[in-house]
Amino acid sequence: MVRQNLTKCCRLIVVHTAVLGLLMLAGIQVASAHGYIENPSSxxxxxxxxxxxxxxxxxxxxQSLEAPKGFPGPSIPDGQIASAGGVFPKLxxxxxxxWSKVPLSSGTQTFTWHLTARHATAKWHxxxxxxxxxxxxxxxxxxxELIPFYEQYDGGARPGEKVTHEVTIPERTGYHVILGVWDVAxxxxxxxxxxxxEFGNGNDTPPVDPSPQPPEPSPYPIWDATTVYLGGDRVLYEGRAYEARWWTLGEVPGSADVWRPL
Structure with missing residues (x-):
């Protein structure tokens, strides 16, 4: 009788251990699905x-800013968007x-996610x-703006460690916040x-004058290989000014000792 009870007890332990192992494995699969935007840095x-x-x-x-999906619907509370519903409230x-700001320009940009564990994906937005x-x-x-400026559906595909998106950012200037969302499938x-x-041409950056400005005229003539130059003559060669030390003809500024850079 004692032997039978011990046998039953051992069987129960084995069963419970197996079930616990399956539950732990399932938990690990869920918890390991993590990632963050690497470029531009989140x-x-x-x-x-x-x-x-x-x-x-x-x-x-x-990598652990995880919360219910469904944004921009009622997925996470307003005021807790940066912290994924209060996971890390300081954010x-x-x-x-x-917060420190990443310099960026409107228009076409490459965004990169780093996934510490790959997970079947519904979409990126x-x-x-x-x-x-x-x-x-x-x-x-x-x-x-609650219409995403970029959206990609993956249909449950499992991504690699690095995921890149070629996005087109609407015209903005100064400080703005971009929200990237990875929906798990x-x-x-x-x-x-x-x-x-920090987008260019914001409050701290003077706007670029769209009208081209003529270059400043050079005070010196462009060097000419057929011209005789005397000591003290000055010329411009490949955007740099030179002065002749003595009489010269055909000697290239920057390549001959007769020419002294200014």
Whole structure:
């Protein structure tokens, strides 16, 4: 009787161990699906690199900004877009000076995700703040253009470690925030990354005058191989000024000792 009970007990332990192993394996598969935007560097990645300061625990895992998918629908609360619904709340602090900014230009750009674990993908989509957004207010849906400026459906395909997208960013100037979202195909979740961007010709950059300006006239004549030059004569050769030390004919400035660069 004791032997039978021991046999039953051992069988139960084996069964429970097998079930626990399957559950742990399933949990690992879900938890390992992580990634972040590597280029241009996301807010969380700049925290890990100590470029952004006072970021909280995200410095250890910028790849873990995971929350329910469905954006721009009711997936994560307004005011918690940067932190993926409050996962790392420090990331939701928002002002015009709070975060380091990545210089970028409007138009065609290459965005790169780094995936610490590959996961079947539904789609990738990107959003940018409106031209008149307020950088000193929390990030809400009202702050963003809710039509993605880039969207790619992967149909459940499993990506590689690096994923690149050729995107076209709408015209912007000054400080803006870009939101990139990676929707996972076989879970209910997505990964959210914001990027703080400084577009050219913003408040701190003087606009480029579109009208071409004529070049400044040179005070010296262009060097001529058929001209006799005397000591003290000055010429321009390949954009650089030279002075003759003595009489010369046909000796090329920059290649002969007779010419002294100015």
């Amino acid at each position: 807010r969380a990645l700049l925290c890990q690199q100590s470029i952004n300061q006072d970021c909280g625990a995200v410095i250890w895992e910028p 939701d602090e928002q002002s015009s000076t709070r 990107y959003y940018v703040t409106k031209p008149n957004w307020n950088p000193n207010e929390p990030l809400t849906r009202d702050q963003f 076989d879970t209910a979740n997505a990964f959210y990354n914001v990027i703080d961007v």
